[in-house]
Structure formats: structure tokens, C-alpha cells
Amino acid sequence: MSTATEPSTPQPVRSTTGLTFWSAVRTVFSLEMRQRLRGKGWYWMLGIWFVVIGFIFVLATGVLGTTDNEGGILFDLVVGFVLLFGLLIAPGLSANAVNGDRAGGTLAILQVTLLTPGQLLTGKWLASWVGSLAFLVLSCPFIFWALALGGVNAQEAIVSLLMLAVELGVVCAIGVGVSALANRPLFSIVSTYMLVALLAIGTVIVFGLSTTLVMEERTMTTSYYTYPESSLDATGTPDPGAEMECVTQTSQGMIPRTEYIAWLLAANPFVVVADAVPYSVEDLPELDPATDAAGLPQGGPYYTPGIMETISQGVRAAQAGPDVEQSCEELAESLRPLPQETPIWPLGLGLQLLLAGVLLLIGRRRLTMPAKRLAQGTRIA
Amino acid sequence: MTNERGGIVVEGVARSFGSVQAVRDIDFEAPPGEVTALIGPNGSGKTTLMLMMASLLAPDRGTVRVAGFDPVTQPAQVRSRVGWMPDTLGVWESLTALEVLTTIGALYGMGAADRSRRAEELLVAVNLTEFGRRPARVLSRGQQQRLSLARALIHDPEVLLLDEPASGLDPGSRVELRSLLRSLAAGGKTVVVSSHVLSELDEIADRAVFVSRGQSVKSQTLDEAGSQMRRYYVQAEPMSALAAALQSYGVRYETRGDSRREEFLVQLGSTAEASWLLRTLVLGDVVVTAFAPAGGALEETYMSLDTDRR
Numbered sequence: 210m211s212t213a214t215e216p217s218t219p220q221p222v223r224s225t226t227g228l229t230f231w232s233a234v235r236t237v238f239s240l241e242m243r244q245r246l247r248g249k250g251w252y253w254m255l256g257i258w259f260v261v262i263g264f265i266f267v268l269a270t271g272v273l274g275t276t277d278n279e280g281g282i283l284f285d286l287v288v289g290f291v292l293l294f295g296l297l298i299a300p301g302l303s304a305n306a307v308n309g310d311r312a313g314g315t316l317a318i319l320q321v322t323l324l325t326p327g328q329l330l331t332g333k334w335l336a337s338w339v340g341s342l343a344f345l346v347l348s349c350p351f352i353f354w355a356l357a358l359g360g361v362n363a364q365e366a367i368v369s370l371l372m373l374a375v376e377l378g379v380v381c382a383i384g385v386g387v388s389a390l391a392n393r394p395l396f397s398i399v400s401t402y403m404l405v406a407l408l409a410i411g412t413v414i415v416f417g418l419s420t421t422l423v424m425e426e427r428t429m430t431t432s433y434y435t436y437p438e439s440s441l442d443a444t445g446t447p448d449p450g451a452e453m454e455c456v457t458q459t460s461q462g463m464i465p466r467t468e469y470i471a472w473l474l475a476a477n478p479f480v481v482v483a484d485a486v487p488y489s490v491e492d493l494p495e496l497d498p499a500t501d502a503a504g505l506p507q508g509g510p511y512y513t514p515g516i517m518e519t520i521s522q523g524v525r526a527a528q529a530g531p532d533v534e535q536s537c538e539e540l541a542e543s544l545r546p547l548p549q550e551t552p553i554w555p556l557g558l559g560l561q562l563l564l565a566g567v568l569l570l571i572g573r574r575r576l577t578m579p580a581k582r583l584a585q586g587t588r589i590a
Numbered sequence: 591m592t593n594e595r596g597g598i599v600v601e602g603v604a605r606s607f608g609s610v611q612a613v614r615d616i617d618f619e620a621p622p623g624e625v626t627a628l629i630g631p632n633g634s635g636k637t638t639l640m641l642m643m644a645s646l647l648a649p650d651r652g653t654v655r656v657a658g659f660d661p662v663t664q665p666a667q668v669r670s671r672v673g674w675m676p677d678t679l680g681v682w683e684s685l686t687a688l689e690v691l692t693t694i695g696a697l698y699g700m701g702a703a704d705r706s707r708r709a710e711e712l713l714v715a716v717n718l719t720e721f722g723r724r725p726a727r728v729l730s731r732g733q734q735q736r737l738s739l740a741r742a743l744i745h746d747p748e749v750l751l752l753d754e755p756a757s758g759l760d761p762g763s764r765v766e767l768r769s770l771l772r773s774l775a776a777g778g779k780t781v782v783v784s785s786h787v788l789s790e791l792d793e794i795a796d797r798a799v800f801v802s803r804g805q806s807v808k809s810q811t812l813d814e815a816g817s818q819m820r821r822y823y824v825q826a827e828p829m830s831a832l833a834a835a836l837q838s839y840g841v842r843y844e845t846r847g848d849s850r851r852e853e854f855l856v857q858l859g860s861t862a863e864a865s866w867l868l869r870t871l872v873l874g875d876v877v878v879t880a881f882a883p884a885g886g887a888l889e890e891t892y893m894s895l896d897t898d899r900r
Contacts, residue, residue, distance in 0.1 A: 228699035236696040240682070247684035247725075314680030318741070321644050321674045322697035323666055579648040579662055583607060 228323040237324070237332025238339075241306070245340055254301075258294060258344050265290055266351045278513050280358030285515020287355055288369045291348045292482055295377050296409060298344055300401035303337035303384030305394035307572070312394060326576035330385055330569055337381040345373055362489050369517070372482040372554075379561045380405055380478075386568025389575055405478075408561065412477040416527075419473060420465040427464050430534045432457045455537035468530030475557035476564075483521035484554040488514070488546065514546065522547055596622035596657055597780045598643060598749060603652030604804075605638055612638040613649075614804035620782050620797075622748070625775045627795035628784040629892060635804040636784045637677060640753050643782070644674040657748050657780070670698065673747035677754040677784075679734050683727035687718055687737050690726060691744050698745035705744070712740040715770065717763075731758040739767070749780040756787050768794050792886035800895055807895055815887035822864055825853045825880035826871070835876045841867065846884075855884055 245251050269286050273279050307330070310316040319329060356366055384401045391397035432455055440451035474480050514522060525547040532539065600618035604611070613635040620626035630636050641647040642654055645661035645668045654660065659667040682690055688709050695705030713719050716736040721729060729737060735758045742750060752771075756764050771794055775781050785791055791798065798815065800808040824843075826832035829852055836843050836856070843854040858864045868881050885893070 228697065232699075233697060236693060240685075240693050243689070244682060244684050310680075314676070314678040315682060316680075317646060317676060318680050318694070319697065320646060321669055321672070322694060323669055323699055324697045578646045579642070579665060580646065581648045583647075 228328075230328060233324050233328035234332040234335065237319075237329055238336045241333060241336030242339065245336070251302075251340065251343075254298065255343060255347055258298070259347050261294070262287070262290060262348050262351055266354070278360050278515075280355055280360035281518075282513060282515040283358060284352065284355035284361045284366065284369075285517040287348060287351050288373065288482065289479070289516045291345060291373055292376060292478060295341060295344060295373065296380060296405050296478060297402075299337070299341045299377050299380035300384045300398055300405060302340045303334070303381040304388050304398040304401040306333040306337055306385045307388040307576070308391055308397055309388070309394045311392075320576070320578050326389075326573045326578075329576060330389060330573055333388075334378075334382050334385045334569075337385060338378045341377045341381060342374060345370070345377065365486055365488060368486045369482065372485045375558070376478045376482060376561075379558075379565055382565035383561075383568055386565060386572045389572025390568065404564070408476050409478055412474050412480075416470060416473045419470045420467060423466040423469045424463045425466050426461065427533050428459060428461055429464060429531075430457060430459050430536070432535050432537045432539070457537060464531045464533070466530055467527040471524065471527040471530075471553065472556060474524055474527065475553045476560040477557065478561070479517070479520050480524050481554045481557040481561070483517040484524055484549075484552060484557070486517065486521065487549075488518050488521060518546075524553060525549060528553060596748060596778075598626075598657075598782065599653075599655045600639070600643065601653050603639070603642060603649040603654060605635075605642065605647065605649050605651075611804055613642075615652075616801060616804070616806045617809075618799050618806060619809070620749075620780050622780045623775055623778050624796040625771055625781040625783060625794050627791040627798040627888065628782060628801065629788065629791065629798050629888060630784075630801035634801045636801060637753055638804075639801070640674070640751050640782070640784060643749075644672055644751055645669055646674075670745065671748045673742035673745065673750045675738050675742040675750075675752045675755055677757075679731070679738060681726045681729070681734055681737075684725050686721075686723050686725055687713060687729070687740075688722040690737065691740060694741050695744045700745060708744060708746070709740075712743055715743075716740045717766065732760055732763055735759060736763065739770075747779070750774060750782065752781070752783045754785055755783060756785055756790050764790060788889040788892055789886045792888050795888070798888055798891070800891065802895060808891065810891065812887060815891055818887070818890065819857060819859050820887065820890040821855050821857050821884040822867075823853045823855050823880065823882060823884045824871075824878065827877040827879050829854070831876050832871070832878075835871055835874050839867075839870060853880065 266283070266287060269283055270279075273282055307316065310319070352366070352370070355361070380401075383404055384397075387401045387404070388394070388397045391400060434453045435456050436447040436451050437454050440448045442448065528550060529547065598618065598620040600616060603613055603616050605613040616635065616639055618628070618639065628636050628639065638647065642649050643656055643661065645656070645665040648662050654662070656668045657671040659671070661668045682693075685693070688706075691709035691712060692702075692705045695708060696702075700708070710722070713722050716739055718729075718733060718736055718740070721733065721737075726734065726737065735755070739752070739755060742752070750771075755771075756767060759767060768790070771781055771783065775796070783791065783794060792812070795812060797809070797811045799806055823846055824832060824836075832854060833843070836854070841856055843856045846853045846855045856867070858867065864881075868878065871878050871881075884890075
């Protein structure tokens with residue numbers, strides 16, 4: 210504070226009074242990224258992530274060595290794991306964005322500038338999203354490795370990665386929103402984990418419990434292959450060379466009409482990703498009407514879907530509801546992957562965006578200064 | 591003095607947090623070109639008032655005008671004209687001092703060239719040039735305090751709100767702070783300083799507003815404060831001679847209890863009275879070894895407002 214070099218007051222310093230939206234967002238973004246890039250925590254997390262994904266990948270490669278569709282299953286596995294770990298990491302990167310600054314005493318310093326709460330939240334969200342996308346980028350070696358094994362088409366791969374990125378963005382938005390609402394970083398991180406668990410596990414539990422609500426007594430027609438009574442000997446063993454035949458049976462029973470409650474699963478991040486990916490069911494070999502020695506249709510489809518594709522199939526089955534009239538022709542068809550009827554992921558993504566949007570809007574109101582109300586126990590500075 | 595275009599005028603503001611009434615009724619005025627001190631005990635509502643003037647907190651009642659604008663309805667106008675230095679030190683630890691300043695400059699809408707020139711200039715002004723390119727975590731408390739001051743000045747604000755700016759500063763930095771604030775006031779800025787270091791404020795401030803229990807209890811200029819009744823302490827060798835002399839002139843005195851040295855405190859109405867007493871004592875052959883005001887002018891006012899020192 211030497212007197213010789215006073216800040217030159219007569220000279221107007223302020224050349225522009227306005228602060229454009231994107232330059233404010235860019236400033237907050239670079240402020241956040243600089244801190245992240247200069248800290249150690251993020252690099253440690255990236256390192257652990259790489260090791261874990263690599264370990265799982267190598268392990269899976271060993272186990273799946275003999276399976277056909279190896280590339281597809283491995284790709285699906287990596288996507289599933291990146292999503293699972295992403296859901297675990299994104300709240301950690303985002304849910305202390307605002308209240309961490311409050312605890313550090315830097316939030317109020319930003320709030321007295323021309324920065325608006327919307328710009329602050331946008332910048333923080335972008336920074337945490339980019340931070341979590343780095344984890345996706347780091348998984349790329351394994352994704353490309355799986356792709357190199359074949360069995361996955363380009364569209365499937367691109368949509369998978371895109372949806373992973375979108376889901377990470379949604380979780381980061383939820384985290385930033387919660388961090389603007391909650392006073393303490395620990396509380397907001399835990400709350401964000403709870404919200405993510407609600408989406409990823411809660412939806413499945415609610416769906417499972419709700420099946421009891423949609424039970425209906427229906428007459429069901431089911432078909433199955435069995436050996437004819439005449440070909441069985443006294444011990445119940447079929448004669449060699451006996452042919453299986455299709456038997457159609459009608460029964461009364463309670464069945465869950467899952468088509469009414471399938472939407473409950475929509476907001477699940479795994480469902481959103483799995484449902485959006487166009488798995489190539491058309492490429493599978495056509496069914497041979499003739500049956501093989503075991504009585505099953507020849508020519509496949511002995512197709513093993515990966516984890517995400519299984520989720521996709523499960524959701525489609527839930528959407529279709531139980532088949533109350535299953536003929537022998539349909540029985541063979543039922544072994545094929547279900548085609549997509551109504552995409553459910555736009556609904557799910559919509560619900561997730563609604564949740565994130567509401568949280569961010571309330572957070573924005575909370576950050577608007579001058580403050581009328583303050584949460585109990587908070588200090589502005 | 592204060593008009594629609596500059597300075598701060600606060601009238602009858604109140605603000606409570608839940609059941610705690612932090613500010614009950616404060617009137618406050620800070621004209622441009624002067625340094626106004628905001629003085630009060632801990633928890634008297636100083637920081638709350640600062641937050642209301644900095645457009646971070648809305649008053650429940652009353653009006654606030656900062657540089658002619660209302661912080662509640664025109665926050666952007668106020669923010670572009672106010673530099674605020676909080677009493678808490680918020681530091682982005684991994685950022686360099688220069689980056690902290692340019693980032694805040696950018697958030698005030700300053701151009702890239704503008705803000706880096708201004709940042710370099712301010713680092714010189716607060717004596718932090720050698721730390722410009724080092725992360726802020728290596729700064730000591732006093733250095734962070736100086737960085738915080740530079741940050742508040744980055745957009746060349748008309749109004750400067752400083753909450754406890756001198757705390758943590760070494761004596762040298764205090765002197766520099768004092769001359770910096772005086773020169774800002776001389777340049778026409780409105781400067782508000784809250785502090786407990788009353789002897790510091792004596793030399794910096796032109797006027798003072800005293801708050802206590804959320805109320806403004808007194809407002810005076812330093813000239814007024816200087817001409818009021820104040821206490822002097824007197825020492826002599828031996829003290830018994832001094833006691834006898836004071837008794838013979840009819841001057842009431844008490845023995846100062848809060849000091850290590852033995853000395854008497856006398857209450858005198860003006861500087862003329864003080865010089866009369868000193869002259870009389872010396873001419874009366876009392877060996878006076880010390881004769882000085884017991885505290886600064888503001889401290890006298892502060893102590894006389896014994897409204898709530900619990």
C-alpha cells in the first residue's frame with residue numbers, strides 16, 4: 210500500500226458496464242476448472258477410475274473369452290459400469306459447487322459482482338459436467354477395445370456415449386441445484402446421492418411393489434413344448450427319437466399388467482440409456498420354422514444380450530405386458546429380442562430434466578441477492 | 591454533502607434473522623470525499639448494515655441509497671459502483687493473486703486488457719507484487735487482507751465498504767492502509783470503514799457513526815469528537831506531590847486501575863483546560879513526567895456511550 214503508487218482514480222477504469230451472459234459463465238467456468246485442475250483430488254479419482262474400469266474389463270474379457278457376441282457384451286458392460294460409476298462420481302464433483310464456496314467465504318465475493326445467480330449456476334454446472342466427462346473420456350480405451358472386437362454398430366456406440374454424457378450432465382445439474390439449496394456440502398452431497406439412488410434403485414423398487422396393484426385375474430393361454438404322453442416310458446423318460454410337440458394350455462390366474470406401470474421405470478438412468486440405444490435386432494438370423502433335436506426352433510436366435518441390452522429388453526417386456534394368448538407360433542418368436550414399440554426414454558429424460566430444472570430454479574431464487582430470507586444458521590459473509 | 595448522485599444515505603433500516611433483531615433502527619450517512627467510520631461493539635449490527643449497503647441483504651424496513659441507487663430494486667447499478675471487503679477472508683487457494691483480481695474484474699464486465707492493467711496496478715498499491723504469480727494459499731493473513739482490499743478496488747468503485755480492514759495488518763501496513771484510504775477519499779470516493787481499532791479510526795476517519803444493539807446512537811465528526819470532554823492521564827515524580835497539587839486546584843482525579851504504571855486520570859472539558867492544567871502544574875514545581883489524552887477522541891465517545899457493554 211505504498212502511497213507513491215495510488216490507483217489512478219481520475220482515469221475511468223470501467224470501459225463496459227454490462228456483463229454478457231456467456232462471458233460471465235465462461236469466467237465462472239474457468240474459475241472452477243482452474244481450481245479443479247490444480248487440485249490433486251480430481252487426478253486421484255481419475256486414476257482410481259481408470260484402474261477399476263480396466264480391472265473389470267480385463268476380468269470380463271477373460272470370462273467371456275468363449276462367448277459369441279463378445280464385443281457387444283463387453284461394450285455393454287463398459288457402458289453399464291461407466292454409467293454406474295458416473296452416477297457415483299458426478300454428485301461428488303457437483304454437489305458442493307455452491308455451498309462449498311459459501312463455506313469458503315468466496316460465494317459472497319462473487320455475489321457482489323455483476324454476476325447473476327443464473328450465470329453462476331450455469332458456469333458451475335458446466336464445470337462439473339466437463340469434470341465428469343473426463344471420466345467418460347478416460348474409459349474410451351476400453352470402449353474402443355470392445356468395439357474392435359466387433360458386434361457393435363457405430364450408431365449403437367455413438368448413441369450409448371451420447372446418452373452417458375447426457376446422464377452425467379443431468380446428475381451434475383441435480384448436484385449443483387441441491388448445493389445451492391442445502392447449507393452444508395456434506396448434506397448436499399448425501400442428498401444428491403439419495404436422489405440418484407431414488408432414480409436408479411427407487412424406481413425399480415416402486416415398480417416391483419406396484420405390480421401387486423395391477424394384478425388382474427385373466428384367462429391365460431400358454432404354449433410349451435413337451436414330449437407326448439405316448440412317447441414316455443414307465444419311468445417318465447422319453448423314448449429315443451421321440452419328437453417334442455407343442456401343447457397349448459388355458460388357465461385362470463392372477464397376472465400383473467405391467468404395461469400400466471412400466472412408465473415408473475422411465476426415469477431410471479440405466480433405462481434411459483438402454484432404451485435410447487438402437488440395438489440391432491434386425492441383423493439376427495431369420496428363424497427356421499423347423500425344430501432341432503431338442504425341439505427348439507433351428508437357426509438361433511442363440512443371441513446373448515449384454516447387460517444394458519438386457520435392461521432394454523426387460524423394459525420393453527414390461528411395456529408390452531404379459532401375453533395372455535400365446536400360441537405355438539409366438540412361442541418361437543418369443544425367444545427373439547423384442548422390438549421397440551414406444552420409446553420410453555424421452556419420458557424418463559424429461560422427468561429427470563424436470564427434477565434438475567426445478568432444483569436449479571429454486572437454487573437460483575435462493576442465490577438471488579439482496580436476500581429477503583436466510584436459511585437458519587447461514588451467514589452471507 | 592450527500593446528494594442523489596453520491597454517497598450513502600441509510601434511513602431507519604431494520605433487519606432481523608428469525609427471532610434475532612440484528613438491526614433495529616439505524617440511520618447512517620456517508621458523504622463522498624470523506625471516510626466514515628462505523629463503530630460499535632461486537633454484534634451491534636455493523637456487518638449486517640454493511641451487507642445491506644453492499645446489496646447482499648434486503649432490509650425489513652427503511653431505505654438505503656448507495657450512490658443514489660436502491661440496492662433492493664437496482665442491485666446491478668449499486669454493485670457496479672460499490673467495492674466491498676468482507677470481514678471474512680474468502681480465498682481461492684489455488685489461484686494466484688493476479689488471477690483472483692482479473693477474475694473479479696471480468697465479473698464486473700471489464701475488458702481483458704483493462705482488468706490485467708488494473709490488477710497489476712493494484713498489486714503495486716497493496717504491496718503484493720512479488721505474490722502476483724503465486725497461489726493465494728501462500729499468503730499470510732495480513733497479505734490476504736491486502737489482496738481482499740485490492741479485490742474490492744478492482745472496478746474503481748465510487749463507494750468503498752470495508753469491514754474490519756485493519757484486522758491482521760502489521761503496523762506498517764496499517765499506515766499504508768490509512769494513506770490509501772485518505773487518498774481515495776481525497777479523490778472523491780465514499781469510504782466506509784468499520785473497525786474496533788478506535789485509535790486507528792481517529793486518524794483515518796472524518797466522521798463516525800456509533801451503533802449499539804442494532805441502533806445508531808450517535809453520529810459525529812472527528813472535529814466534534816476532539817472538542818468534547820475527555821480524560822487525560824498524568825504522571826509525576828513523586829505521585830504524592832501531584833495528588834496534593836490537584837487537590838489544591840480543586841481538580842478531581844482518580845487512580846487509573848487498568849494500567850501497569852501508577853497514574854492519575856483527570857477529566858477535562860477542552861484542550862484549553864488541559865494546557866492550563868499542565869502549565870499550572872509545571873509552574874507549581876510538580877515534576878510532571880507524562881501528560882496525555884487517555885484515549886483517542888473516538889474512544890472517548892465510545893466509552894461514554896455505555897449503552898451495552900456487558
